[in-house]
Amino acid sequence: MENSSAPSSPIAELVARARAAQRIYETWSQAQVDTAVVAAGWAIIEPARNRELAELAVADTGVGNAPDKVRKNHRKTFGLLRDLQGARSVGVIGEDPARGIVEIARPVGVVCAVTPSTNPGATPANKIINALKGRNAVIVAPSPKGWSTAARLIEFIHAQFDRIGAPRDLVQLLPSPVNKQSTAELMRLCDLVVATGSQANVRAAYASGTPAFGVGAGNVAGIVDETADVNAAADRILLSKTFDNATSCSSENSLVVVDAVRAQMLSALKDRGALMLAAAQKATLQSLMWPGGKLSPAVIGQSARVIAERAAALDGANREGWLAIAARNPRILMVAEDGVGHEHPFSGEKLSPVLAIYSARDFDEAAATVARIYAYEGAGHSVGLHSTVPERALTLGLTLPVSRVIVDQAHCIATGGSFDNGLPFSLSMGCGTWGKNNFSDNMNYRHYLNITRVSRPIPERVPSEDDIFGAFFAEYGAG
Template structure:
């Protein structure tokens, strides 16, 4: 644990915050597995209880202006309930594994005090996920939210403290960085804690890596999905719309581009249109690009907004096409689509949009589709995941063997499946590791084991020394013993 504090750092609100966390963690470290699991369940119930869940969802949308209430209610419940399912029966206290044949015993140890950096796009669900995982490892956690998400995180922690009072857990196990949150206070907190877990912008992730404290950070989103010539286009359209519209596409796992094989392109676009997606013309695409990337940077004004709200904004700025935009807005579209064939800075629709706006690429065949996705990830989104709608099982393996992705999501609603689902085997998480492709040091869904230190006891076993033939036999047989 990071216990080195210089004489100039012995006072101040953040130093005191961390000191209280350490005192609470020392108590919590003595708890049994059953007691720890009770604390985990208490924290989960704090957000899942329906009235509290809705209050947090409403507060999140009111404070951040991002997403929509009903989907945040679903997200708060589903992600937390799934995480609690994953943690049931998982050992995180004392001896957690024994291998007599190898003479190895594994012992779970806490990391200490965790600094949890959380984004405005998920100001309730992401802090809850990190808090619960940290508690599973007998850690204390201090949440450093985005400024816009501070009120939601504060209310969540109030709810957790109420549940802690019921079971006798120290309130200081879960704390919040005081407002106003800024880069300086967050940097000090990161430096004083034992582990930083950063979800949000790449600037936040880089700051975590530079803090001098061990850190897990996530990679950038910009998911692409492939629809090949064997896909069930009606089912694919259902999944794509369900994923792309969820919480107004605030998830890093929402599709940003579709790459569609020519043989099914017309059918898929028709199916998407039937479900509320609108394909824009070139003039409208140009207006939307200027609205979304004024000066070349994605505008916060469109992040997490509905397709209708974005169309209404476009009508305000595009006098020449105002009537067309108004007609689109009045139709209450679910997704705005643009045809795209370029990739890179000069083609911003090829990047992450964090809104229900979808770039659609045409591909001659599956191999061409995969090459387009590779180009997209060369620009942005490497390491995260790729979606595939196909009736050919081998194609998922092809993508997994060739593309720079940590996950291949097959025939599923991407943003719902990537972070764990009850109908797939991925752990429930809101922090997606993207491997070295995404400048991360892990490539799985972040889970409770990332919040543990593991001590290994090694006892002597019968010596097992292989022969030279076992080690070098195949090499010598082909190349000789020279």
């Protein structure tokens, strides 16, 4: 776990200091560790600090909105602290006398936490707290735009550490200016990399030579079937799609509506502030969002009103029409879509309050449409379902390449854990091998642990040949 060579760079010096602090922290009791965890949580949850971090995040990244970031910082951190309360992560954490197995929690060492600009406060806090729960040190490698928010967060954490006597070097920050080279060096020198953000960052983490957890691409689709309560579904979808200007990888990007309720569903969405664009407006919006084929920062994390204003500046011939849309202050913009793939960019992730609407004859066709979308982008993440037929959720879980099926919930609120569902609170969702990840659950404190198993002898249990092969031989013979 420890590199014996002398530090030869500023990054190596950071890691050396982290290792020294981690050696001290590794001797702490469960009660002491839990105090450090709560201290780090309080660093971001305290209302004045939370507000400062949220406002700084928006000011520096230009992404999302401060009120929702305040809610996210609080809710995701408070929920994580609830999940961790009483969880054992020091010493013996599990015993199975029948199997003669004892499980012992051990730290992984120094964690490199790669974090995105979309959540420059909440995501580092989540990773720091989970790492601390496992008696690890952690060094945050933020996006360049998110650096100042992460720096302020860590200042707050250090102040709380001073109160409890914890080493400050348990939590550190990659120095500014952050770049690919410094992040790559940090990933190489640490013991575990946990990467959230762009697929380029995730691929770099996997290629670093250090054990790594990375997340797959978002591009969530939701299904509204003919049995759904369309008003309740519209409420949930609008909440999910507008939260923090749809910066979450768990916000719906496409909605597949069964024909029998399409009119009612679109009406319910319209009543709540969604606006369906005409074909010409859709073409202008596509030009704004994907100049040169790549999603533009001009729309990422912006409100629907701002996006309409920027479309007006782009489309001189229809400027007044776009300004009229902006004046209505829509909550989301909708476009009708039926294609999938590079020639139909609205079928991909948009990171903005723009929603593609697909139609399907029935539930089976809706599921097939989602499968087409995920064959293009988003495989492994999750799918939403608004339905009163319980079996349909199981059908999606058995057939679609998804790690989560979110039923009758606001998707971006529910996917990363919620107080009214059983998923762990997290901002890093594994997407399994479908999303080129090595895990498919919500990242949690157990991912930051090594587990040593003590094995003791138990009474021998040897099956007979008939126990193993009897049914097979009876059916097919012993040939």
